[in-house]
Amino acid sequence: MLVIGIAGGSGSGKTSVVKKIIESLPQDKVSVLSQDAYYRDNGELTQEQREAINFDHPRSIEWPLLVQHINELKAGRSIEMPTYSYVTCRRGKETIPVSPAKVLIVEGILIFTDPDLADILDLKVFVDTNADERLIRIIQRDVNERGRGLDKSIVHYQKYVKPMHESFIEPTKRLADIIIPVGGQNEKGIDILTSKIRQTLGEE
Numbered sequence: 001m002l003v004i005g006i007a008g009g010s011g012s013g014k015t016s017v018v019k020k021i022i023e024s025l026p027q028d029k030v031s032v033l034s035q036d037a038y039y040r041d042n043g044e045l046t047q048e049q050r051e052a053i054n055f056d057h058p059r060s061i062e063w064p065l066l067v068q069h070i071n072e073l074k075a076g077r078s079i080e081m082p083t084y085s086y087v088t089c090r091r092g093k094e095t096i097p098v099s100p101a102k103v104l105i106v107e108g109i110l111i112f113t114d115p116d117l118a119d120i121l122d123l124k125v126f127v128d129t130n131a132d133e134r135l136i137r138i139i140q141r142d143v144n145e146r147g148r149g150l151d152k153s154i155v156h157y158q159k160y161v162k163p164m165h166e167s168f169i170e171p172t173k174r175l176a177d178i179i180i181p182v183g184g185q186n187e188k189g190i191d192i193l194t195s196k197i198r199q200t201l202g203e204e
Helices: 014-024 047-051 063-074 115-119 131-145 150-175 187-200
Strands: 002-008 030-034 079-081 096-098 103-107 123-128 178-181
Touching: 002 014, 002 150, 002 187, 014 030, 014 103, 014 123, 014 187, 030 063, 030 096, 063 079, 063 103, 063 115, 123 150, 123 187, 131 150, 178 187
Parallel strands: 002 103, 002 123, 030 103, 123 178
Antiparallel strands: 079 096
């Protein structure tokens, strides 16, 4: 199994890169784990406390469970990936079955910050998009998907997203084997990456 980590700032276009990689490979050869599914369950908190959760800090993720699931897949065993709601800050009752495949993609803003996880990634990819573009995408996502108003989204960006990006995410770019500027819009970069994957799998 080839384990690929795809990191980058919030709103950088990681999901678009992952989708294009999946589209370029046979469907049964790729599995995906999302860091966002492994946020700690905070459903017991008050609404005020939930709004103060720093989703951009490494301690917000249950890393041991994510690492365990990767190792299970590498050993040829299927896992049940959690689901998570940003609105309730709680894990869902339902899970998503993930089966082993030749390629496992692990995607998330903080995945290079955990040493145990970083050690089991065979290929590290950093999606690098400028801050203005990321801010626009973050606001759109907060308003449309996460129940935040415009003002709250901007405050959240200033208080959490920007400083955490500078402290934890941007420094991990130096760990990357491949850097893809402007995310899913970089067709040439994605083509090079998928070609490398195919080569590693012996398909070229």
